[in-house]
Amino acid sequence: MLPQQNFQVDLRGVVDLLSHHLYSSPRVYVRELMQNAVDAITARRRTEPHAPATIGITVGDGRVVVEDSGVGLTPVQVREFLATIGRSSKRDDLGFARHEFLGQFGIGLLSGFLVADQIRLTTRAAGSDDAVAWVGNSDGTYTVSPAERDSVGTTVTLSARQGAEQWFEPPTVAELAALYGSMLPFEVTVNGTAVSGTGPPWRRDERRPEQRTADLVGHAQDVFGMTPFDVVELDVPEAGLTGVAYVLPFAANPAARAGHRVYLKRMLLSENADGLLPDWGFFVRCVVDATELRPTASREALYSDDLLEHTREVLGERLRGWLVGLARTDPQRLARFLGIHHLGVKALALHDDEMLRLVEQWWPMETNVGKMTLAEFAATHGVVRYTVTAEDFRQLAGVAAAQNIAVVNGGYAYDSEIIERLSTMDTEVKVEQLDPTDLATRFESVAPAEELELRPFLNTAQRVLDQLGCEVVLRGFEPASLPVLYLIDRAAAFQGELRATREKADALWAGVLGAFDKPGDDRPQLVLNHRNPLVRRTSRLTDPGLITSAVEALYGQALLLGYHPIRPADAALLNRSFLGLLESAVPGEDTRDR
Numbered sequence: 253m254l255p256q257q258n259f260q261v262d263l264r265g266v267v268d269l270l271s272h273h274l275y276s277s278p279r280v281y282v283r284e285l286m287q288n289a290v291d292a293i294t295a296r297r298r299t300e301p302h303a304p305a306t307i308g309i310t311v312g313d314g315r316v317v318v319e320d321s322g323v324g325l326t327p328v329q330v331r332e333f334l335a336t337i338g339r340s341s342k343r344d345d346l347g348f349a350r351h352e353f354l355g356q357f358g359i360g361l362l363s364g365f366l367v368a369d370q371i372r373l374t375t376r377a378a379g380s381d382d383a384v385a386w387v388g389n390s391d392g393t394y395t396v397s398p399a400e401r402d403s404v405g406t407t408v409t410l411s412a413r414q415g416a417e418q419w420f421e422p423p424t425v426a427e428l429a430a431l432y433g434s435m436l437p438f439e440v441t442v443n444g445t446a447v448s449g450t451g452p453p454w455r456r457d458e459r460r461p462e463q464r465t466a467d468l469v470g471h472a473q474d475v476f477g478m479t480p481f482d483v484v485e486l487d488v489p490e491a492g493l494t495g496v497a498y499v500l501p502f503a504a505n506p507a508a509r510a511g512h513r514v515y516l517k518r519m520l521l522s523e524n525a526d527g528l529l530p531d532w533g534f535f536v537r538c539v540v541d542a543t544e545l546r547p548t549a550s551r552e553a554l555y556s557d558d559l560l561e562h563t564r565e566v567l568g569e570r571l572r573g574w575l576v577g578l579a580r581t582d583p584q585r586l587a588r589f590l591g592i593h594h595l596g597v598k599a600l601a602l603h604d605d606e607m608l609r610l611v612e613q614w615w616p617m618e619t620n621v622g623k624m625t626l627a628e629f630a631a632t633h634g635v636v637r638y639t640v641t642a643e644d645f646r647q648l649a650g651v652a653a654a655q656n657i658a659v660v661n662g663g664y665a666y667d668s669e670i671i672e673r674l675s676t677m678d679t680e681v682k683v684e685q686l687d688p689t690d691l692a693t694r695f696e697s698v699a700p701a702e703e704l705e706l707r708p709f710l711n712t713a714q715r716v717l718d719q720l721g722c723e724v725v726l727r728g729f730e731p732a733s734l735p736v737l738y739l740i741d742r743a744a745a746f747q748g749e750l751r752a753t754r755e756k757a758d759a760l761w762a763g764v765l766g767a768f769d770k771p772g773d774d775r776p777q778l779v780l781n782h783r784n785p786l787v788r789r790t791s792r793l794t795d796p797g798l799i800t801s802a803v804e805a806l807y808g809q810a811l812l813l814g815y816h817p818i819r820p821a822d823a824a825l826l827n828r829s830f831l832g833l834l835e836s837a838v839p840g841e842d843t844r845d846r
């Protein structure tokens with residue numbers, strides 16, 4: 253058998269990996285040193301519950317010294333844990349990370365090489381009289397020698413490498429220490445000033461409830477710069493998670509990544525962590541502390557595992573419960589919430605029944621009979637008739653109202669899908685898309701004798717509109733002030749697009765598309781309103797030229813009123829009719845001279 257050989261590791265390569273690829277900024281060295289100090293204190297307190305628990309950081313003259321009252325290392329442990337990259341005292345016998353510690357990978361100390369060429373560690377273990385100094389260099393060499401140290405604990409010293417001095421400025425270090433360590437349960441000082449506070453503001457203690465709420469609001473103002481709409485308390489026992497979700501007082505972009513402030517064992521992991529909430533939870537920003545969630549190796553994000561997934565589900569439930577609770581106890585407040593966050597709630601309603609109910613009961617939609625919720629609409633009008641686009645609504649709302657048809661504008665984001673989903677969830681609710689051509693069936697036909705009389709006019713009008721693929725119809729409908737209506741049903745809209753594509757496509761493709769084109773009576777209709785005085789007068793015209801111009805003008809007007817797209821042929825027609833009408837309106841040369 254061939255002899256087994258060990259990999260050799262070139263420390264320069266590892267340091268390069270850490271500085272350029274693992275951590276997002278050299279600033280993390282402060283966190284890694286603090287974290288080791290925290291773990292050392294935690295380890296010491298397991299056997300000495302009343303041992304001192306202090307982390308003192310001294311910074312100045314390009315030097316940072318971190319001193320802790322933790323468990324320390326014996327000379328043997330120094331050789332064991334500091335001589336091998338990837339070796340950690342924080343794993344159990346099976347090699348698993350021990351859950352009480354922050355560290356687990358055995359690489360954190362190396363982050364010192366992001367800003368210094370040398371790491372100097374002096375330590376004395378609890379129960380040992382021998383202090384020892386370990387000095388590691390960024391070229392991969394280290395020395396171990398006896399040292400002097402009175403108290404149990406560890407001191408780590410770094411001197412700024414040229415170019416890294418900014419990370420050794422006292423205000424910078426103080427800021428970083430406060431950022432990472434302000435919630436730690438131990439005293440942390442920078443040059444003698446405490447940066448650790450009183451713990452998470454959501455902790456349960458002797459504070460009066462009003463004081464606690466004020467603290468939470470103040471915390472949101474400090475970390476997110478906003479006064480929250482509401483504060484939702486969070487608790488996921490399986491993840492050892494507690495915290496709060498601050499409901500944003502302004503609309504957030506649902507597509508924007510919602511970052512949350514996550515602490516692990518009271519130490520800041522990330523100010524912008526992903527994956528904590530379901531995507532729809534974009535209307536809150538959370539601050540949480542968890543003991544059981546795992547960090548990635550860079551310790552800047554949450555490790556995606558089953559526990560994180562479970563946490564996401566529980567937190568989603570919690571937010572949903574808050575919303576539903578608001579609907580029950582404070583509808584006015586809910587209305588204000590929806591005023592801000594309706595887009596998110598609607599997006600959620602597309603796959604969540606309770607949210608759908610919330611929208612149905614509480615979100616006022618635009619209808620042609622005033623703003624009302626879908627629940628009110630269904631109760632008053634039976635069928636929830638709706639348009640899919642806002643254009644359809646704008647065109648048809650008035651006409652439909654005049655025929656006593658109530659219509660909801662389903663053109664806003666998610667609205668028509670929400671209406672459709674409502675009928676699948678609740679068979680009691682009848683929903684129906686308003687088909688523009690259905691409206692025409694409600695219009696009054698013109699008396700046969702009169703229609704016969706107007707045939708010549710209608711024939712001329714049809715000839716004009718044949719070129720545009722449109723059918724002319726004469727009907728009486730309200731409002732009488734509306735002369736004309738261009739109605740296009742969904743099938744006709746599809747056929748229209750098909751024809752337009754065919755005109756542009758090459759012969760082969762046009763042939764393929766042609767197979768789908770069904771000629772027939774699903775052409776769009778230009779409905780002339782017989783109750784409109786102008787249309788009545790127009791229909792009595794006899795001059796074919798004038799009829800042509802008038803019909804073309806009415807057609808153009810109908811397109812514009814209905815927000816229909818104007819094709820090149822339509823634009824040409826509008827132009828022609830305008831000039832034709834102008835021609836007949838302005839007296840000719842010979843008449844003017846007379």
Ligand SMILES: Nc1ncnc2c1ncn2[C@@H]1O[C@H](COP(=O)(O)OP(=O)(O)OP(=O)(O)O)[C@@H](O)[C@H]1O
Binds near residue numbers: 289325361362
């Ligand atoms: N302040 C300290 N007090 C006592 N032991 C320490 C201290 N700092 C480092 N050590 C020892 O050195 C080892 C390596 O530390 P390092 O920060 O590289 O890795 P880690 O903390 O174990 O894991 P991680 O890479 O996840 O931080 C630790 O496991 C610990 O035994």
